[in-house]
Amino acid sequence: MNGWVAIAGLGPGDDRLVTPQVSDALARATDVIGYIPYVARIAPRDGLTLHPSDNRVELDRAGHALRLAQAGARVVVVSSGDPGVFAMASAVFEAIESGPPEWRNLDVRVLPGITAMLAAAARAGAPLGHDFCAINLSDNLKPWELIERRLRLAAQADFAMAFYNPRSKSRPDGFARALDILRHECADARPVLFARAVTTPDENLRIVPLTEARPEMADMRTMVIVGSSQTRVVGPWLYTPRSAG
Numbered sequence: 118m119n120g121w122v123a124i125a126g127l128g129p130g131d132d133r134l135v136t137p138q139v140s141d142a143l144a145r146a147t148d149v150i151g152y153i154p155y156v157a158r159i160a161p162r163d164g165l166t167l168h169p170s171d172n173r174v175e176l177d178r179a180g181h182a183l184r185l186a187q188a189g190a191r192v193v194v195v196s197s198g199d200p201g202v203f204a205m206a207s208a209v210f211e212a213i214e215s216g217p218p219e220w221r222n223l224d225v226r227v228l229p230g231i232t233a234m235l236a237a238a239a240r241a242g243a244p245l246g247h248d249f250c251a252i253n254l255s256d257n258l259k260p261w262e263l264i265e266r267r268l269r270l271a272a273q274a275d276f277a278m279a280f281y282n283p284r285s286k287s288r289p290d291g292f293a294r295a296l297d298i299l300r301h302e303c304a305d306a307r308p309v310l311f312a313r314a315v316t317t318p319d320e321n322l323r324i325v326p327l328t329e330a331r332p333e334m335a336d337m338r339t340m341v342i343v344g345s346s347q348t349r350v351v352g353p354w355l356y357t358p359r360s361a362g
Contacts, residue, residue, distance in 0.1 A: 120186035122223060124206045126199040126230020127158055131316035134236070139228050142193050150182045151195035151205070159195065173257075175205060179212035183220050198232040203253045203281050234279040237312035237340040240322060242354035244310060244342050247361055249277040254284075254291055261291065268295055272302035277348060277357055280341040284332060292341075293332040299343060300327060308350050310342040311335055324355055 123142040128134035143149065148166045149159050156169040170178050182192045196204035206227045213220045238245045250271050256264060271278050284292040306326035311334045313321045323334065327343065335341055348357040 119224065120189040120191060122182050122186045122192045122194060122209065122225045123228055124194045124200045124209055124226070125196070125228040126201075126204070126232075127155060127195055127197055128231045129198060129233045129236035129316045130314065132158075134231050134316060136228070136230060139193075139230065142228060145191055146193040147190045148182075148185050148192045149195060150178055150185075150192060155195045155197055175208040176212055179205065179209040180216065182209065183212060183216060183223060183225075186223050186225075187219065196230070198234075199230045200227055201229070202232050202234070202251065233281070233312075233315060233340045234342070236315045237310065237322075237342060238279075240312060240315055240320070241310050241324065241342070242351075243356040244308075244344055244348055245277055245279065246357040246359050247277065247345065247347065249279060249345075249357075251279045251281065253281045254295055255282040255288065256291060261294075264291075265294070265298060268298050269302055272299055275345045275347075275361075277345045278343045280343070282337060283335040283339055283341050285337045289332070292335055296327075296330055296332065303327060303346070305346060307344045307346060308348055308355055309344070310355055311339055312342070313339040315340065324350060 125139045125142055143159060146165060148168060149156055150168040152172045153169040156167050159167060161167065168181065182194045185192050194205050194209060198204060200206040209225065234251055252267055254264060306328045308324050309327050309330045311323045345357055347361055348355065
């Protein structure tokens with residue numbers, strides 16, 4: 118039996134946003150590997166083994182998937198959103214790079230998904246309609262100094278900004294520092310979108326001026342999108358014009 122690894126994005130939460138390509142891979146899989154809450158979204162069935170694991174063992178998880186595929190298993194490594202955006206695709210390729218040479222000959226494919234950033238933007242309107250950047254505010258895998266430098270440069274370049282992992286119980290202060298940096302660099306009341314649990318029954322969207330944005334408005338289930346200087350609120354919608362002066 119020829120094994121393979123599919124690195125799949127499950128989308129932002131609504132099962133209807135899982136792509137047919139991903140659904141097909143899951144239907145053919147012998148094994149599904151991923152972070153506990155993502156694997157919990159996969160329905161058990163005969164012939165399928167589920168391998169949930171903690172969020173801080175990405176390289177171990179990737180190596181497990183590659184060893185199973187090498188032995189002939191059909192493995193789907195699941196992430197939320199898109200697997201190439203702050204998720205498992207990079208970890209799998211990092212494991213391949215540092216692993217045995219034969220792993221480079223495995224059938225490995227990346228199956229895209231709808232990111233939380235794009236789902237949140239769509240629910241609010243079109244805040245990413247012009248140039249934008251995405252920044253992970255977690256300092257678990259990079260130093261805060263690098264995050265702060267990127268925040269300042271992105272604000273100075275007048276990008277709209279999408280923030281992943283803004284605030285958690287273990288990192289309660291970083292987002293407050295990020296907001297302080299943005300208020301200093303932007304010096305205006307541009308709109309900020311707090312989009313929590315988008316596409317799930319717990320969905321909540323809130324748009325406030327940057328001057329009124331507060332750290333407690335976000336948690337780990339919140340996508341934060343900060344507009345550029347051109348981003349506007351029109352009725353209930355948030356959008357950034359495609360042209361810039």
